[in-house]
Each structure stands twice: as structure tokens, then as C-alpha cells.
Amino acid sequence: DTGVSQDPRHKITKRGQNVTFRCDPISEHNRLYWYRQTLGQGPEFLTYFQNEAQLEKSRLLSDRFSAERPKGSFSTLEIQRTEQGDSAMYLCASSSSRDRVQPQHFGDGTRLSIL
């Protein structure tokens, strides 16, 4: 059983650069989520897809952030013109949509460090 896969595990970049992260969900899951976690805090919701449709976006997701899930399978999260405050762990999760609210299963995350 393959879990949620995220790439890369770590990303170090200079302020002002663009970065893109990839998430591959569990194959039978049609819901995909992005969260951000800073040190000592719980994860904070960023956005969520059901199949290829982006159904909810947090106010945390500024204009510099964009997420896509073009074919309803993997997803990418891009941050443009990175800032120091973007340093965090970016977590992807997936779940099925059989009914109600299903448990979300998380990947290992991508740790972003802005120099």
C-alpha cells in the first residue's frame, strides 16, 4: 500500500526565487489537501481539491501561492517570489470521499528554507 508521496523532502532557496512542490496522493483517494506547519505549531489548512477541482482556499494562500491538480491525480504547489516567512513544512494529505469526513493521510512533507 503506497502512501502519500511528496517531493522534494527538503528545499533551500534564496528569497525571491520561485519553488514548486509535488504531491502524489494514495491512488484511490480523490481528495487532496495542502497544509503548512511552522515550528511548534499545528498544521494550518491551505487548500483542498476534489478530483481536479479546487474547492476551498484559505486566506493564508496569498497571491504568490498557486496549487493545481490538473488530472485529478498528483498536485503541485508553487510559491512565487518567496519570502522569509514562507519557511515552513508543507504537508500534503489525501482522503477518499465515500461519505462524511474521512481521515486524511499525510505525506512526509517538504521542508522549505528561505535564505
Next chain:
Amino acid sequence: AQKVTQAQTEISVVEKEDVTLDCVYETRDTTYYLFWYKQPPSGELVFLIRRNSFDEQNEISGRYSWNFQKSTSSFNFTITASQVVDSAVYFCARAVQGAQKLVFGQGTRLTINP
């Protein structure tokens, strides 16, 4: 915002002690879901349990047990006979029917000393 509060930032106990992690949630909804996740040092969030608001039965899974009390808006987690491998950060979270996002508490860092 409807928060989830984990008042205990850090807990440290000696192996084999029992330990309870507290979680208090806010919600105006009648249908909602509560979760516990474990985040070991490796970083991956591991799902432990989901409860819905209509099921107040306590649950036991091995050394883990959960006490859900709607009257006090609490969903506490107890580890019996703790082990060093239980050392991790534990998060409580909630979701509401019709909204998929999880709202997490700040987490409790649990250290089990040998």
C-alpha cells in the same frame, strides 16, 4: 474561529506511567468529527482515531484510549503503560460536516523517558 486547544505544551513521564493528553474544541455545529494524529520525530503525521459527534462511546485500542465528552467539549487521549516509542508530538483536530479541512490544535510534545 472555532479553535482546538491543547493546553499541555509538553509532558514528560517515565516509561510505564499512564499519561493523558487533553483536547478541548469549539464548535457551533451539531455534526462534527474529531481526530488524533501522532507526529514522531521523522515528521509524518500518523492518523490514530476519528470520532463523530453522535458517537460518545469511549474507545480503546491496545494501550490507547479516548474519552469523548460533549458536555465539556473534550476529547482526551490516554496512553496506558507508556513506552519510549510513544514519544512524539500529538495533535488533536476537528472537522465539520460539509467542510473538509482539519483544524488542528497546537500539539502536545510527549517525552517518555526510560
